[in-house]
Amino acid sequence: MNENELKNLWKSANAKITESLVLNRQHIEEITKIKAQSLISSIKPIKVFTILVGITWVISLGGYLANLWINQYTTTNKFFLFAATAQVFLTALTIGFYVYQLILLNNIDFSNTVVEIQEKIIALKTSTIHVARLCFLQLPLWTIFYWNDTMFKPEYWAWWLLQGIFTIGFTVLSIWLFFNLKYENRKAKWFLWLFCGKEWQPLVQAMEMLENINEFTKE
Template sequence: MQEMELIHLWKAYDKKLDESLQLNRQNATEITTMKVQTLLHSMKPAKLFAVIIGICWVAGLGLLLVKLFLNDYETTSLFFLYSLSLQVLITAVAIVVYIYQLSLLHNINLDEPVVLTQQKLAKIKASTLWVTRILFLQAPLWTTFYLSGRFFDNIPAGWLIFQCTITLLFTVLALWLFFNIRAENANKKWFRLLFSGNEWQPLMKAADLLTQVKDYEI
């Protein structure tokens, strides 16, 4: 009889332990999910601000470019026209990407399977890397937009060398970043320096927390 009581007590304890573990997993999942939600919400203001500023920038410069191309094309520096045109085009592409990311963030439902949320975060991560690479291609344009058609006429050799050197350096830097901003370089110091703001760190923290949630469900 004593042996049966011990077995019964052991089973009762085992059941309570399982219930306690299940409750702890549930609480951990809820707390972690709340943290993920907070991190994802923290990303929206910066992206929304970038979209608003970007639209104003593209609209303003776009109107200026239309006026210059239609009325003042012959008297306006081609360096200015085409440097500015490329800047507007690249900024417009970035705006589309940010709107796409805001749409993904808005449609994330943390009640859905974790895998689906992870897929959306992966898309945001990939598009963030891609748009950053594209935006850095603007760098050389900031060294050419102010040049005039007469820039190379009777220019001192020293100034010409300086201008060409600066443009070349910015071009090399832009191309290097374009080809090296990739997920596999995320642990490198220069990468962490570039991606230290509210567009990247909350995203990576949220992805790590979602992995924990997935482990809780196992």
Template sequence: MEDVEILNLWKSYNKRLQESLVLSRKNTEEITKLKAQSFLTSMRPRKQFTLWVGIIWVGLIDLLIVKLFFIASPFFIISMGIQVLLTKVAIVVYLYQLMLLRQTDVSEPILATQERIARLRSSTLWVTRLLFLQLPAWTTFFLSAKMFMISNVWLILLPVVITAIFTYAAIWLFLNIKYENRHKKWFRLIFSGKEWDPMMRSMELLDQISEYKKEA
């Protein structure tokens, strides 16, 4: 009789232990999800601020181009046109990212959330690559045809060399800003802050949840 009672007690204890483990795992998962949601939510104010700054900037440059179109240097019109066009593309991307952040809910299936964050990460890389293509435009907007009529070769060569360097840098960054380079120092220098770190942290947390589920 004692053996039966001991066996029953052991079964009862084992059952309670399993229930406790399940509850603990569930609580850990929920807490991890809340942390991930908090990281993603923290990204929205910065993106909203950047979006509004971009909209104001585009409005001012568009107005400036229209007013100076017939009197400004072609270098200015073309340079500012390129700059404002790329900024408009960035604005569209930021709107898309805000939509993704608004739609992301960590209470939904993990795979769906991970897929949205992957799209957010991909669009962040792309918009940064596009914005770096603006670099050459910042070295040419002040040029004029008169400058190239000057007999001083150095005054002509200097802006050409500077533009060439900025163009090379823009193309290099456009080609090399990739997720697989995330551990390199130059990449971390560019992508460190409230628009990147919270996203990566939330991805790590969701990966942890996926591992919990696999172990379970």
């Protein structure tokens, strides 16, 4: 076998190896995308259920509150009225974010590039954090809706001391969470403890899989 034949044989073998590597990478990418798609799809039922429950809650309680505002404002407990109205408003905003997330989930095309899929997942993560912030912002409202005028009497000072600590504590906690719940803190222990459910973990796992594809293709 002469030198030219050896060179041609080497080029042919090298081309086959390169082709094999490309095919392997394509197969790995396709399999990973399928796994990521399965993880992302597992979130949809939770979103749909939450939207349905949330809409039912907002319509039923919102209708009841509307009647109080229009027909019984003067005789209605103002603490309940204002706290419940604020809660319904925040819940309605939360439902809006859930609808947006469901649209994002349905618009993720796993035949697109890894980068394009990652952008959609990042948007889902950001929206999920916004929802959590709105939910925690409601905490103080649940500590004041049952207040009434008779509770302000001097003989109830011990109750007010306990209630004040309770309400102030929840207010401080909700404000702190509202400003500190952000993607930059995702590795903090308290963040991981809060975001350990089925709406967050599939996003993290899918993102890690897609990042592994990027690392593999760079090698």
